[in-house]
Amino acid sequence: MKRRTLLILGLAFILIIAGGLGSIFFYQRLDAEKKASEINKKFKYDNSEELVLDIKNSASIHLATSDDEYVHMNKQGLNFGSKQKESATWNVVKKDKKTTVTIDNKVSDKTLKPAIFNFESISDDSIFLKLPENYKKITIKGDKVDISADDLSLAKLDVDTKRGNFYSNNLTIQDLTINNKFGDLYVQDGKFEKDVKLVTSTGNIHVENAIFKSLEMETKNGDAFTANTKGNLKISNQYGNTSINHTIGLVDVDNKNSDIFFHSNNISHDVKLNTVHGNIQLEMDKASYNDNKMDLRTDYGIVSIFNKNLSSETSFTSDKGDASIKATSKNGDISVNEIDKDDTKYEYD
Incomplete structure (x- = not known):
């Protein structure tokens, strides 16, 4: 044996x-x-x-x-x-x-x-x-x-x-245009003298640490995410969530069936957020709230600002300030929460 x-x-x-x-x-x-x-x-x-x-x-x-x-x-x-x-x-x-x-x-x-x-x-x-x-x-x-x-x-x-998929790091380009049907688009650390246009039918779009004149993002079945950007933003999203973090410039978001998250301080440009079937969550410092016009409206949801009682549960307006912050939802809640004026944090979806 x-x-x-x-x-x-x-x-x-x-x-x-x-x-x-x-x-x-x-x-x-x-x-x-x-x-x-x-x-x-x-x-x-x-x-x-x-x-x-x-x-x-x-x-x-x-x-x-x-x-x-x-x-x-x-x-x-x-x-x-x-x-x-x-x-x-x-x-x-x-x-x-x-x-x-x-x-x-x-x-x-x-x-x-x-x-x-x-x-x-x-x-x-x-x-x-x-x-x-x-x-x-x-x-x-x-x-x-x-x-x-x-x-x-x-x-x-x-x-x-x-x-x-498209992945980039440290791009220096005047104009960037991407048209895609299926795939994710990821832009990290980019400097663009003029315009950026990112389009995908099915896929996520992620832009972080980027400077541009204008950024247009469009997806039908995916999430849109930005962080630490400088320039005007225009985002169209049908069936995915949109998250905007620490941006300087005009913001225009049009969602159809999803949520919008906006997290930024020292706001000095117009912000327009619209969704049909979704919630809108805004996070900003007190100065951005006090120094800008506010227009928050929902048809079948609740408006909440810093967890305070409001005269109306479905709308809130204020006319003071130069820039305008407007958020509208047909079937969702709209909330405003406070962050520090020196806040630099953000989370990925």
Whole structure:
């Protein structure tokens, strides 16, 4: 019995060693094939005013600013065992003042995996693009495209996709326009000289730490969130909640079937909040309440201000002050609560 146990343990140890050596061998071949098939392409800026990136098939695109006058494309090589010869191709065509780059991202048709260890984590199907600042406008379009952008500086960026997410950090752009059907839009730490327009039919929109002339957000089935923004806000939302935190500028929110949360102090611009089927919660410092006109109305709800008794449960108005704070709901409550004049806190939805 003891000899049988030792024999079984010995065989198990041999199998583990053999499997480990096989996985190491597999990894080495995988790494060698990836390096051999890695894609590095570029072309020099050709005095075009617009660059169009037309993405075929599904793809994950990473954008960054080029440190020269070239457009660069990099993609990791093919998986070991793939029958394909290329993982992505591009075709560059210039016509008049527009250069169109068609990128065909190939979908891997076969991948071999080691029996014991999985090295999928070393495989990255993303396409990395570095873009020069020379173009007056860059357009990205595709059916299924996830886009991430870090430390990107451009004149104008337009994104038109049917499905995919957009994530950005530290953008410096004059104009940003995103039209999407299905996917989340996330903008963090952005400086926009002019206008920003973010539209998605089904998805959340999140803008934080951003400066702009105007920001327009539109979603039908998702939440809208802003925090620490400077510029005029216009938000349209049908079936999601809207949350605005610490903003400087005009605010215009039109919700249909959801709640509105407004949290800001030192208010000096007009605020207009409207929802049909939802509650409206306002949080502000006492000075913002005392120094601005107030117009709060609900048809089938209750108006509450600092938990005080009001002469009317469905409306409240005051005519003092320069800026106007207006909140209306057809089927919801409206409440005003106090925060500190130096408050900087906010919470994510």
